[in-house]
Amino acid sequence: MGTQKNIAAVTGASRGLGLIMTREFLAAGDTVFALVRNEGTALSLLLRQFPQNLTIIPCDVGSTESVVKAAAETALRTDHLDMLINNAGVNLDLGHAVDFTQTDFDEMEKTFNVNTAGVMRVVKAFDFLLKEGSWSFAVSSSAGSISRNPSTEVEIAYRVSKAALNMAFRLYSNTVRKRKVGTLLIDPGWMRTDMGGPGASCDPEENGRLIVGLLKSAGALGGETLFVDFHGKEVPW
């Protein structure tokens, strides 16, 4: 993708990493479809700054109806996407750092519906906009890496949803690779967003910049690499 101008769609662009990536793309002259459940003031302000290059489209990744509608609305304005960025996510375990004995497994499907099925819903609905040379990305987490969690006990629903996302995205990759659509799962690092909290080790602005750079040069990673951190280093499954 290099220095060419890109057309990108970003889920969960209302705040946190999604908003930062949206801002980065716009500052570089790229076009962004911000796919959001709630627009929020930060994105409204950005729209005033970049009225030509930013389009805000309602999209709740937890609802097939909403995602299909968002894809149709996007297709009214572009015939393709260079990048589809699945960033929206929830950690409903936050603040309930409990092990399996206290976890409510009836609640687990809510997390799974956004973090796992939500991504797959989006890639399915937007697939017709991905052409040869397009890229499809998903923001995963090292929390979903089985080998990186040798002794963790808590936030079970979140970790399981990201591990399941990794497998679902691998299977999806195997299909779209045949038509030369690139794919990558990204661990964005522990960032000081609403989700990561104030004690997190990474500045989200810095990681957002690094991640946008990584997405734009993803071709350099080679076709076999699928799960990387924000520096482009492979993360073990």
Ligand SMILES: NC(=O)c1ccc[n+]([C@@H]2O[C@H](COP(=O)([O-])OP(=O)(O)OC[C@H]3O[C@@H](n4cnc5c(N)ncnc54)[C@H](OP(=O)(O)O)[C@@H]3O)[C@@H](O)[C@H]2O)c1
């Ligand atoms: N922060 C970290 O330390 C960290 C670490 C590893 C991985 N990640 C991953 O990085 C991604 C971004 O996280 P973040 O830290 O930026 O989180 P965040 O600050 O909590 O923001 C989450 C974003 O996802 C959106 N979202 C949630 N549910 C949605 C739904 N059903 N439909 C559409 N949008 C929805 C939110 O929209 P609303 O404003 O409408 O709620 C918000 O824009 C997530 O996938 C997360 O799992 C984060």
